[in-house]
Amino acid sequence: MNRKTSDTLYRKALSLMPGGVNSPVRACRSVGADPLFIKSAEGSRIVDADGNAYIDYVGSWGPMILGHRHPAVVDSIRQVLEKGTSFGAPTQLEVELAEMVVEAVPSVQMVRMVNSGTEATMSAIRLARGVTGREAIVKFDGCYHGHADSLLVEAGSGVATLGIPGSPGVPGSFVAQTYSLPYNDTEAIKQLMVRQGNGIAAVIVEPVAGNMGLVAPAGNFLQTLRDECSRSRCLLIFDEVMTGFRVAYGGAQSLYDISPDLTCFGKIIGGGLPVGAYGGRKDIMEQVAPSGSIYQAGTLSGNPVAMAAGIATLRELKKPGFYSQLEEKSRILADGLQTAAEKAGRSVSLNRVGSMLGMFFARGPVHSFADAKTSDLETFSSYYRQMLSRGIYLAPSQFEALFVSAAHSADDLQATADAARASFRAL
Ligand SMILES: *Cc1c(COP(=O)(O)O)cnc(C)c1O
Numbered sequence: 001m002n003r004k005t006s007d008t009l010y011r012k013a014l015s016l017m018p019g020g021v022n023s024p025v026r027a028c029r030s031v032g033a034d035p036l037f038i039k040s041a042e043g044s045r046i047v048d049a050d051g052n053a054y055i056d057y058v059g060s061w062g063p064m065i066l067g068h069r070h071p072a073v074v075d076s077i078r079q080v081l082e083k084g085t086s087f088g089a090p091t092q093l094e095v096e097l098a099e100m101v102v103e104a105v106p107s108v109q110m111v112r113m114v115n116s117g118t119e120a121t122m123s124a125i126r127l128a129r130g131v132t133g134r135e136a137i138v139k140f141d142g143c144y145h146g147h148a149d150s151l152l153v154e155a156g157s158g159v160a161t162l163g164i165p166g167s168p169g170v171p172g173s174f175v176a177q178t179y180s181l182p183y184n185d186t187e188a189i190k191q192l193m194v195r196q197g198n199g200i201a202a203v204i205v206e207p208v209a210g211n212m213g214l215v216a217p218a219g220n221f222l223q224t225l226r227d228e229c230s231r232s233r234c235l236l237i238f239d240e241v242m243t244g245f246r247v248a249y250g251g252a253q254s255l256y257d258i259s260p261d262l263t264c265f266g267k268i269i270g271g272g273l274p275v276g277a278y279g280g281r282k283d284i285m286e287q288v289a290p291s292g293s294i295y296q297a298g299t300l301s302g303n304p305v306a307m308a309a310g311i312a313t314l315r316e317l318k319k320p321g322f323y324s325q326l327e328e329k330s331r332i333l334a335d336g337l338q339t340a341a342e343k344a345g346r347s348v349s350l351n352r353v354g355s356m357l358g359m360f361f362a363r364g365p366v367h368s369f370a371d372a373k374t375s376d377l378e379t380f381s382s383y384y385r386q387m388l389s390r391g392i393y394l395a396p397s398q399f400e401a402l403f404v405s406a407a408h409s410a411d412d413l414q415a416t417a418d419a420a421r422a423s424f425r426a427l
Helices: 004-016 071-081 092-104 117-132 186-199 221-232 251-256 304-317 322-343 377-389 410-426
Strands: 038-042 045-048 053-056 110-114 136-140 178-181 200-205 235-239 262-265 276-280 349-353 356-360
Touching: 053 410, 071 304, 092 110, 092 276, 092 304, 110 117, 117 136, 117 200, 117 235, 117 262, 117 276, 136 186, 178 186, 186 200, 186 221, 200 221, 221 235, 235 251, 304 322, 322 349, 322 356, 322 410, 377 410
Parallel strands: 136 178, 136 200, 200 235, 235 262
Antiparallel strands: 038 045, 045 053, 110 276, 262 276, 349 356
16 A cells, blocks of 8 residues: 555644644554545545545544535535635524424424534533533543543543543643543442532533443433433533434434433534534523523634535435434444454454444443453554555544444445454454
């Protein structure tokens, strides 16, 4: 594989940007690789700067559920470009996307658009603190909710990949207001609520955890969170930045039939452009400025180009049979990977919810961050490099999910299973 252009660009980037990248996981350090610079993408394929093509399972870390450059999305963006890219004033497109989100997710009666998942969770936390007049929040180990100060505690994604518990630069007084508990541990949350319940503003959770690999909510974990929050009169925030419109059109909350007070979105609702959103019960959302006094704003929020991409994406997702077809593809891929591992005599633990997969190099079962951390990271690294050399583009970390898109063909899935079989044998 020729990677001359990527390597040249990376060397230059290293002198211009910290670590040569604009987001840490892209650097691929934990798997002993240098990043590929991407030139273009189409459907299930991405092409690097040297012209090598790969079957893509990163999907821009979640948004590309339709695959790259879906014609309907590209068309919508083109149409908006003819009219202007930003006005700093309300547009019809914002009303349309808001209506689609409210229709899709029954617990969301009102929504505010922002520009990233980080902004969505950060703003939801501020709102919860403002509404309850309390300051403490609860999160779960291995869940990642963006990089806002209060939430960078025992976080997943790049924080887990780098093996750091938090981050310098986050004031100790902020961290002291954040409790982080083991995921899927109903006793831990019950006990904390007994002791601290009336000081807690919100419990925030990834209803399906996709930033420590992939970990599904077990037993009555989510229902326990709902019950405990109602009892302590604090808000339950579902961070559906990754799961929203991914595991079902109505998100994980529709899959598990739990109604949170606030929900955060991102990734898919932007159709590949920078969008986030938070929403929930009307009486809570009306406390956001300007209808209420809890301040939150954004120069580019509700940007027409991004709204158009989001609307076009959601329209495709709404078509009958979309999620059942995606489920079938994802099941085929999971079976293929599992079989490939078994044939090579490797014990892996494979978790899947819809089109999100996590394959841990661990005995399993994996129900928590502690379980995920028992994975053999060195073997994962070798597997990652083997798969890449066979044209399969995976997230460069054991602590990230794999995403199937509607653009993955039966041939893609077969080629991936074949590559996995060869890769496992070569480990
Ligand atoms: C990606 C992600 C975020 C952060 O979104 P950004 O757009 O990267 O700021 C927050 N929460 C979850 C669950 C995510 O997967």
